[in-house]
Amino acid sequence: MxxxxxxxxxxxxxxxxxxxxxxxxxxxxxxxxxxxxxxxxxxxxxxxxxxxxxxxxxxxxxxxxxxxxxxxxxxxxxxxxxxxxxxxxxxxxxxxxxxxxxxxxxxxxxxxxxxxxxxxxxxxxxxxxxxxxxxxxPTQALLDLYTARQKLGNLEGAKMAIIGDVLHSRVARSDIQAFRKMGVHVTLSGPATLMPENTASLGVGYVSDAREAAEGADILYFLRMQRERQEDGLIPSIDEYHRRWGATDSLVSLASPRAVVMHPGPMNRGMEIASSVADGPRSVILDQxxxxxxxxxxxxxxxxxxxx
Amino acid sequence: MTAQTEQKWAEKASVLGKEDMERVLRRIAVEIVERNKGLERVILLGIQRRGVYLAARLREMLREAEKVKVPSGELDITLYRDDISVLSDQPVVHSTSVPGDITGKKVVLVDDVLFTGRTVRAALDAITDLGRPERVQLAVLVDRGHRELPIAADYVGKTVPTSRSENVEVRVKELDGEDRVVICERTGGTESGVEA
The missing domain is CATH 3.40.50.1370 (Aspartate/ornithine carbamoyltransferase)
Structure with missing residues (x-):
């Protein structure tokens, strides 16, 4: 080529x-x-x-x-x-x-x-x-794509959930673009206050309940959550955020048996991702x-x- | 980036047919055993892309004749080319995989055509970065002359005198659908001045 x-x-x-x-x-x-x-x-x-x-x-x-x-x-x-x-x-x-x-x-x-x-x-x-x-x-999206393909093989038809602060995330924007091009179905989840207005025009779905997004997903992508968002009143509290949208073992257990957990780093452990998930068998964060x-x-x- | 100048090559003469190719490779296999007094510590490294297929055949012949499975691997020299900054487009990289540590081994490099010697120069650099073999030998199916560097092959399938305007094409059935070596001549386009 x-x-x-x-x-x-x-x-x-x-x-x-x-x-x-x-x-x-x-x-x-x-x-x-x-x-x-x-x-x-x-x-x-x-x-x-x-x-x-x-x-x-x-x-x-x-x-x-x-x-x-x-x-x-x-x-x-x-x-x-x-x-x-x-x-x-x-x-x-x-x-x-x-x-x-x-x-x-x-x-x-x-x-x-x-x-x-x-x-x-x-x-x-x-x-x-x-x-x-x-x-x-864009280079983050390329490395995410590469890591996902390495772990899952052909990505056509795979399901991906991107969870967290999509509104402020350049990673999410580039990843949506790249993964959709490869034929991946992308669903967003996170507090409604942290979602862009135009999720439909991005070609992705949105569900407020993270469990619904994670259900059967092959790729669980957790975005970095800035602590300032709480001060700005965009999330209720760190504990509640973690419980509802954080990467916990119970949330990850809903995904497909081959699912991988990704995060662009640096991680806020205990905030958007639990240590047991970050260091767990599904995590490909270091591969990224x-x-x-x-x-x-x-x-x-x-x-x-x-x-x- | 500019497209490489369109070139058309017309087949001019057939140099080796399927049976010739096999006979020549069998002879090289015998010579490898003779020269190394057996196959101990010998490994085959095929240069991407057609050298890889020729190395695989030599390996199979050595397995039949000597009942030894010679470790073999593939070497891509793209990132070591000396013309990389003058090509109009970046050449595609292929895989390199070497069977274990090559330090102390007798490496037989396998390529299809020996021409300017620049590919072999690049391969020697690549090998140096991978380890320190006891010795490196070179096996080629065709030596067409026109060396630009002081490089010679240890095993030559056939020496074919050519002119610079010609091209020697080694075809292997895995990639090209047939086993044959032909000389082609340029009919259109311009001299590219670039030879892999």
Whole structure:
């Protein structure tokens, strides 16, 4: 397959065939991580700039590892201590990145649309969205898809429940897009105050009762719950939230016998997920982290190569 | 990304038929046993993609003749290519799987065609990252000449003099529906200058 994407801002334009091809390539990348020497020369001489204007541990680290395994030079440009905190505009940042001859820019930003803006302004570098506001987090969706496919095989017709704060979740938005493309039926659950208004137009169902969503599901996806939501009056109390929408053994027991439990991390144990579930046999949360490196390797490899 | 220039290849001559291919591989199998004084610590590594199928056949022949199951694996050299930054499109990666630790083993690399030697160079780098074999040998079905690097094969099925404008195509029934080696000539398109 000829790869036609230079950037990854959203998965919207990716076809199902492209997603399938991408996941296949990811499989071979994962094999590299089992080797005694985890390094291949494929991206020698390429410069990858990690630009994180918001905190991140695993996404940034996994982009960094991915780049380094492929022999790219990875530079971490974090917002604290950078000129962003000195009032540099995004436009100046773009010019700076361009002047530094970056081949790829990985960007996370609190504002929706920043990765898209960079992709339009940067003439040479590839741009990868590592999370923009509440809009999207496409590489998270790819690693979730990869992990689910690895555990369940073909995902066509599988049932997925996404439970929690969908309204503020960029992970949920990207995952809905990606899993639906692969033929997965998605049902949302969580407090009505934390649901987007347009669940139907997203092509997904909504049930307020988490047990109904979990019933027979093959994938149980629990979203991170911010404690501030309680202060904002969006959830009744942490205890009640945990009882009604948290990943508990009794909720998980309603799912299909082969079901997997996923979470994008970092987890709030005792809030949206009980430790017995997080560390239990259904949990694939650590597999997700590992997949994250392989997925980002495939992304860098496919989008950065070739003549520009 | 730009599409690779459309190329048309016309079949010009048949070099090896099904029976020839089998005979040649049997001879290579015998030579592998001779050269290594048996099959102890010998492992076969097929280079993706057609080398993998040729290695599987050698393994089967060695099992029949010597009653030994030689460990074998597959090696993808894509990520080690030296032309990766000049190709218009990223080449597809295939699987690599090696039977256990290759350190101290006698690795026989198996490929279909030996041409510029660049694939073998990449394979040697890949092997170095996987372990430190006692020795590495190279078995190829066809040596077509035009080396660009100081590389030679230990086992050659057939030496075929070619011109650069020709292409040697090894077809295996698992992928191509038939076992045959043909020489093709370019009829349209332009010189790509790129050879895997």
């Amino acid at each position: 000829e790869w036609r994407h230079k950037n990854l801002i959203t998965l919207e334009g990716w076809t199902r065939e492209e997603l399938g091809f991408f996941l296949d390539q990811t499989e071979y990348m994962e094999e590299l991580l089992n080797r005694p020497i985890k390094k291949v020369p494929a991206l020698r001489g390429k410069i990858v700039m990690n630009c994180f204007f918001e905190n991140s541990t695993r996404t940034r680290a996994s982009f960094e590892i991915a780049g380094k395994v492929l022999s790219a030079d990875v530079i971490n440009w974090s917002s604290s201590g950078s000129s962003a905190s000195k009032g540099e505009t995004l436009r100046d940042t773009v010019w700076t990145l361009e002047a530094m001859a970056a081949d790829a820019v990985v960007v996370r930003h609190g504002e929706v649309g920043v990765p898209d803006y960079l992709a339009k302004k940067l003439t040479k570098a590839s741009v990868f969205n590592a999370g923009d506001g509440t809009n999207g987090h 982290v590992r997949s994250g490196v392989a997925v980002r390797m495939a992304l860098l490899y496919l989008c950065l190569g070739g003549v520009r």
